[in-house]
Each structure stands twice: as structure tokens, then as C-alpha cells.
Amino acid sequence: MRGVEHPALAKARSVVEALPWLIRLQGELAVIKLGGNAMVDDALKAAFAQDVVFLRHAGLKPVVVHGGGPQISAQLARHGLVSEFRAGLRVTTPEAMDVVRMVLAGQVQRELVGLINRHGPFAVGMTGEDADTLTAVRHLPEVDGERVDIGRVGEITAVNGTLVRALVADGRIPVVSSIARSAEDGEVHNVNADTAAAALAAALGARSMVMLTDVAGLSATWPCGDDVIGRLTASELEKLLPELAGGMLPKMAGCLHAVRHGVGSARVIDGRIPHSVLLEMFGDGDIGTLVVPDDDVRPPVPEPAAVWS
Numbered sequence: 001m002r003g004v005e006h007p008a009l010a011k012a013r014s015v016v017e018a019l020p021w022l023i024r025l026q027g028e029l030a031v032i033k034l035g036g037n038a039m040v041d042d043a044l045k046a047a048f049a050q051d052v053v054f055l056r057h058a059g060l061k062p063v064v065v066h067g068g069g070p071q072i073s074a075q076l077a078r079h080g081l082v083s084e085f086r087a088g089l090r091v092t093t094p095e096a097m098d099v100v101r102m103v104l105a106g107q108v109q110r111e112l113v114g115l116i117n118r119h120g121p122f123a124v125g126m127t128g129e130d131a132d133t134l135t136a137v138r139h140l141p142e143v144d145g146e147r148v149d150i151g152r153v154g155e156i157t158a159v160n161g162t163l164v165r166a167l168v169a170d171g172r173i174p175v176v177s178s179i180a181r182s183a184e185d186g187e188v189h190n191v192n193a194d195t196a197a198a199a200l201a202a203a204l205g206a207r208s209m210v211m212l213t214d215v216a217g218l219s220a221t222w223p224c225g226d227d228v229i230g231r232l233t234a235s236e237l238e239k240l241l242p243e244l245a246g247g248m249l250p251k252m253a254g255c256l257h258a259v260r261h262g263v264g265s266a267r268v269i270d271g272r273i274p275h276s277v278l279l280e281m282f283g284d285g286d287i288g289t290l291v292v293p294d295d296d297v298r299p300p301v302p303e304p305a306a307v308w309s
């Protein structure tokens with residue numbers, strides 16, 4: 001291009017390079033799940049909040065769902081309660097549920113709301129209990145071929161997106177804690193945050209779902225290697241799912257649920273990278289593990305060079 005070089009031109013160039021993505025993503029709803037393991041560093045959390053507010057100003061509609069597994073475990077330990085997991089889910093006694101609710105809704109969610117609202121009055125904290133957003137029944141996972149009772153752990157049976165949609169329509173950023181009210185006994189239940197994010201993304205008809213965690217993505221050779229699978233179709237993931245374990249199981253099951261229920265794409269990314277959300281949204285697609293529907297036919301984003309001319 002002809003013209004006079006200016007010292008700040010590089011800045012303008014990087015903004016303009018985002019233009020094709022901004023056009024494509026305009027007005028689209030994105031569910032962003034922040035895992036408790038990616039929330040251990042204050043600077044990373046602050047960068048996450050900036051990213052979410054940036055997306056909101058750029059015309060996207062971000063909805064945040066957060067986890068807090070390590071934070072819950074730490075608080076339970078302070079109460080002298082041990083953390084036990086079965087089938088990747090926390091065994092949740094009524095006593096533990098009080099702690100889960102206090103940590104998720106009273107601590108982790110409040111902190112995220114505060115960080116986002118440093119940049120404007122956007123974030124509104126809520127839990128799945130509010131306006132019956134998430135309804136569940138008691139989840140009885142199968143362990144060694146038998147159904148086991150792990151207490152107040154919910155399996156989502158219904159999602160009412162009315163409140164989240166109203167907040168988004170008002171320009172707000174909902175920050176949702178993964179707690180559901182039980183359809184059986186009216187008590188609150190603990191829901192895995194990946195599962196909650198996926199159910200919400202599907203019910204809201206989100207364009208995309210992004211999950212931030214503490215690894216680079218899904219590894220095919222875990223725990224021996226950390227080679228990341230870049231892209232999977234829903235069918236490919238379905239075949240792989242029985243081999244997965246630990247925290248990656250609800251994450252990938254959530255991705256599969258989302259893309260099988262209308263979400264355009266789901267991606268697990270490394271939340272330890274500062275501004276990983278912006279890298280995911282405006283990058284060249286080589287971050288983390290992307291899950292797409294079997295019939296993914298999205299047009300490629302135009303080359304940035306084609307715009308900068």
C-alpha cells in the first residue's frame with residue numbers, strides 16, 4: 001500500500017486485521033466457560049475480564065459460565081470436609097452443597113463480576129437457580145456397571161434461557177454459576193460447570209462455546225504425552241469419548257452435546273495463555289481443540305491481507 005508510514009500503523013493494522021472476524025461474529029452469542037483451574041492467577045483473570053468486555057464492545061454477545069472446582073475443594077478442606085470424586089463428579093452431601101453454593105455464587109462469581117465491571121456496568125451474576133434457568137434431577141452416574149448415589153449432584157433436565165436472553169438483550173454479560181434447582185425435591189444441586197455451559201449454549205442457540213482450562217487442549221496420549229488434537233468432528237469425538245477420563249470427560253462430553261444441539265463450534269483452549277479468548281475469536285484457529293458438527297461448512301474467514309489494502 002502507498003502512503004506515509006506512521007509509528008502507530010502497526011496498531012491500526014492489527015485492529016483492521018480483526019475486521020473479517022468482527023463482521024462474521026457480529027451479534028452472535030458465545031458461551032464462554034472459565035474453569036476453576038484457569039482461575040488461579042490474578043493477571044489472567046483480569047485479562048479474561050478485559051477480553052469478555054472487548055467482545056461485548058465488538059458486537060458479540062458473551063455469556064460467561066464459571067467453574068471453581070479447586071476453590072471449592074480448598075474451602076471444603078477449611079471446613080474439615082474431604083473432597084471425593086466419582087465418575088469425575090464431586091460427591092456432594094447437603095453440608096458440602098452449602099459450601100459449593102457459597103464458593104461458586106458468593107466468591108468466584110462475585111470476583112468475576114467485579115473484574116468485568118471495572119470496565120463498565122456489564123456483568124450480572126446469577127446461578128442456575130435464578131428464574132429456573134437450570135432444572136435438574138439427581139444424577140446417578142454409573143461406576144463399575146452400577147448406578148451410584150453421589151448426593152446433591154444434578155443432571156440437567158431443562159434450561160430456561162429467558163433471564164439470560166433478557167440480560168443479553170439489555171447489553172449485559174450474564175455470569176452464571178453452575179447450580180440447578182431440583183425438579184424432584186426443590187433443593188439446589190451441584191452441576192459440573194462444563195455440563196452447565198454446554199446445556200446453556202445449546203438452549204440459547206449459541207454460535208460458539210469456548211472452554212478455558214489449564215492444558216493446551218485434548219491430548220490423544222494423555223497422560224503420557226501432551227500432543228493436542230486440533231480439530232474433531234462430532235462423530236470422531238463420539239468414538240473417542242469412552243477413552244477419556246478425569247476433567248476432560250465432562251468437557252468433551254459438553255462439546256459433543258453442544259455441537260449436536262445446534263452450537264456452531266466448541267473449543268477447549270488453554271486459559272493459562274493471557275487473552276486466550278481474543279486469540280480464539282480473532283486468531284487463525286490454531287489454538288486448543290476445536291469440535292465441529294459433522295456437516296461443518298462454514299466459509300473460511302478472508303485473509304487479513306485482503307482487507308488491509
Ligand SMILES: Nc1ncnc2c1ncn2[C@@H]1O[C@H](COP(=O)(O)OP(=O)(O)O)[C@@H](O)[C@H]1O
Nearest residue numbers: 035036037213214215218219222245246247248
Ligand atoms: N486427554 C486429556 N487431555 C488433556 N487433559 C486431560 C486429559 N484427560 C484428563 N485431563 C485432565 O483434565 C484437566 C482439565 O479438567 P479440569 O481439571 O476439570 O479443569 P477445569 O477446572 O478447567 O474444568 C487437565 O488439567 C488434565 O489434568
Ligand SMILES: CC(=O)N[C@@H](CCC(=O)OP(=O)(O)O)C(=O)O
Nearest residue numbers: 036067068069089090191192193
Ligand atoms: C458436580 C461437580 O463436580 N461440580 C463441580 C462444580 C464446579 C466445576 O465444575 O468447576 P471446574 O469447572 O473448575 O471443574 C465441583 O463441585 O467441583
